[in-house]
Amino acid sequence: MKIPFLDLSRMEESLKSRLKSRFSEVLEAGIFSGGKEVEALERSISDFFKSKYSIACANGTDALELALRALGIGPGDEVIVPAMTWVSTAEAVVLVGAKLVFWDTDQHGLLRPDWEKAVTPKTKAVIPVHLYGKMVDMYSLMAKAKQHHLFVIEDAAQAFGSFQNRKAAGTWGDVGCLSFYPTKNLGSLGEAGMCLAQDAEISEKIRLLLNHGQPIRDQHELVGRNSRIDTVQAAFLNVMLEDFERNQTKRKEIAESYLEGFSGISELTLPEGILAKDHNAHLFVIQTRQRDELKKFLAEKGIGTAIHYPTILPDMKPYFSLGDFPNARNLANQGLSLPLNPYLKEAELGFVIDSVCNFFR
Ligand SMILES: Cc1ncc(COP(=O)(O)O)c(C=O)c1O
Structure with missing residues (x-):
């Protein structure tokens, strides 16, 4: 797949x-x-x-x-x-x-x-x-x-x-x-x-x-x-x-399936409040210390993921700024966005969930 x-x-x-x-x-x-x-x-x-x-x-x-x-x-x-x-x-x-x-x-x-x-x-x-x-x-x-x-x-x-x-x-x-x-x-x-x-x-x-x-x-x-x-x-x-409202319903359904599927994985931090109205479920970003290994594991199974974003702005050359920014830096190191879009098929969603669960098993 x-x-x-x-x-x-x-x-x-x-x-x-x-x-x-x-x-x-x-x-x-x-x-x-x-x-x-x-x-x-x-x-x-x-x-x-x-x-x-x-x-x-x-x-x-x-x-x-x-x-x-x-x-x-x-x-x-x-x-x-x-x-x-x-x-x-x-x-x-x-x-x-x-x-x-x-x-x-x-x-x-x-x-x-x-x-x-x-x-x-x-x-x-x-x-x-x-x-x-x-x-x-x-x-x-x-x-x-x-x-x-x-x-x-x-x-x-x-x-x-x-x-x-x-x-x-x-x-x-x-x-x-x-x-x-x-x-x-x-x-x-x-x-x-x-x-x-x-x-x-x-x-x-x-x-x-x-x-x-x-x-x-x-x-x-x-x-x-x-x-x-x-x-x-x-x-x-x-x-x-x-089509906006219909697509939003699909996004929320996918987010809900991810939340259910990953609820037992203690190594994962899941997005907060993604089903609430003040979240449009644009991205589903999970966090884990094994982010890079997980990304690679999923890629080998044919699953595309993304990182939003791998470098914090104060670390970038044009915007360099001293400071710790520990939470932002953690997110850059541990965040991984899973596929979440209205075109994701049911079987694909199931496969992504199973694959992430298998990685931590
Ligand atoms: C947080 C944020 N700010 C600003 C922008 C800039 O939008 P655009 O790509 O339309 O210039 C984007 C979009 O990529 C964004 O994600």
Whole structure:
């Protein structure tokens, strides 16, 4: 058996044909930037998340950079970022000229609740990352940020469709950033992202920034850039949204089977709260001291796994920073993501579970 970690060519034929026919519609309409598909996507996500403003852009990394710039964060400012996240979170901070301040995560990769110890008079913002799809405790984080007069930029790139007390990931902070990279729970067929904002002025600023600072054509009010979403990606996302809830149900079922299957293995640390609403089951990350051996054992059986992520950011050359970050480092050394996607077949799921159990037997 060959079980890929994720193989997007496995999309169902019915979905493929809906995507093809939507592509034909865009082609016939001849509108490839902006237009009704982009408006529809923004409206759908605003409705789904009860977000006042949803601003589509080119990708999730740009969304973070646009958020920082819209909030006026730049040289001389410090931004608190978890030591374990995808590189974009740190990259965006450096790109706007601000100083990165790393803080350790908890055992499961979420910004450790004592992050406020990193606050200095120069701190302007904190970026909680809802890693693997699990939301940071936003009540507590928002209260602390308010106390220290900090902006909150949520990196919700992995948490599309996670809700804490019915409030969507990305709608708690000043700006929430989403990624529609193809592997995400809602993925495009290329690159796309979005900023969520609840304030009209911030939303307007983001819109200006991502379109060369133009409120209307040929009128440039500030130095912006081009980070517009492709119309065709917005169109694909509108189709993908039709299947989102059904795919979420499948993801949760798979996560539940893994939890049941591995419940007796004392050597494994399992993801916490993955069946709850504030986790969208984006990734199923198990932790074990024998991570590398297990990864190899599974590969020999044809099972694809992944590591999110093998190196913590403060250890990377461009972001080097002194500090211990023990939890983040543990996760980098012990975390292993098992296949979890709507295209995983029942027999494959059973085989993955049996194989992991056999390794520890
Ligand atoms: C935590 C996190 N932040 C930011 C991003 C950046 O998104 P994109 O790949 O769309 O630029 C990603 C996605 O890969 C991510 O996982």
